[in-house]
Amino acid sequence: MTTQAAQSAAPISLMGVPGSPYTRKMLAVLRYRHIPYRLILGSHTQTAPNGRPEPKVRMLPTFYLPDADGVVQAVTDSTPLIRRFEADYKGRHAVPGDPVLALIDALIEDYADEWLTKAMFHYRWAYEADISKAGSVLPVWAREPQDDATLAANNRMISDRQIARLRYVGSNPTTARVIESSYERFLDALEDHLRSHRYLLGKRPGTGDFGIYGQLTQLAHFDPTSMAVTVARAPRVYGWTGLVDDLSGVEPTESDWFDTRALPDSLMRILREIGRVYPPLLLANAAALKAGDKQVQATIDGSQWVQDPFVYQGKCLAWLRRDHAALSPVQREHFDRLIAGTGCEPIFG
Ligand SMILES: N[C@@H](CCC(=O)N[C@@H](CS)C(=O)NCC(=O)O)C(=O)O
Structure with a gap:
């Protein structure tokens, strides 16, 4: 185009x-x-x-x-x-102009799309109240008007199909605690950040904000178990999810992005949470794909993690590494120094 x-x-x-x-x-x-x-x-x-x-x-x-x-x-x-x-499309860009900040943004977006989505899928299809709500509402969104018997049949069909898919995201009785405590720590970190900042990377939203927002439209605003956790622990996160829905009236300027020479501690806390859980999965998944293994075996946050290998997440790792390699030597050194100690380092080799 x-x-x-x-x-x-x-x-x-x-x-x-x-x-x-x-x-x-x-x-x-x-x-x-x-x-x-x-x-x-x-x-x-x-x-x-x-x-x-x-x-x-x-x-x-x-x-x-x-x-x-x-x-x-x-x-x-x-x-x-x-x-x-x-x-x-020109103007109002969601990707930061500074390549170092853009890579931090891409990392947050990837975490949201590939890790936070595990929490979304887990809460929705692991708890009775959530299964019941999603099962009876999702068919209304995806289908033509239907009578009660058809809705009940669609409820059963969609629930059975999605519960069977829990294994693809790695949700099972062993990993449930890992997923839920990670969601809780993520909420605490974002809540803390939102005490002083409107968006992840300053006064304008980046792609990471939109990735997180997408998952939170479900976790915070729809599925009852995760919604209760969110409202109780992180009212700002709940409110923020409603705000990001329509940012058509925000008038961003270049200086609204954080300066990478002075990133706030609250953002570093979010990056440390990402570094705690996401790199072990990405690396173990890549290793399993390379070896042709049938299962990904990883230790995440001190617990055993097992899931099916996921070709798409192999691509995610390759994209992040490609963007890291595309930085100039000075930018790469700066980026590496920024993420040092967060746990995110292994993603970039
Ligand atoms: N990586 C894709 C993921 C999209 C995705 O997983 N979509 C889900 C629904 S949210 C889907 O269509 N799943 C297939 C299905 O439910 O049949 C993206 O960023 O767009």
């Missing part, structure tokens, strides 16, 4: 539902960036294609965007899509 075409007022189309954290993440990015859009409410299995192409992987959200030849393609994956829109 050329910049000129992208800058025109033509809205872009995406398909998604309110119960999908990545759909919510992208809607908030589009609103903040003043990118006009049309949301097609629905999911791949339930919504008529209406001439729309199928994505390679049926994920939500799916965007319908022209390729280099102008042919509309179905595209998924929020992280590279945000970067594509950074190039196509």
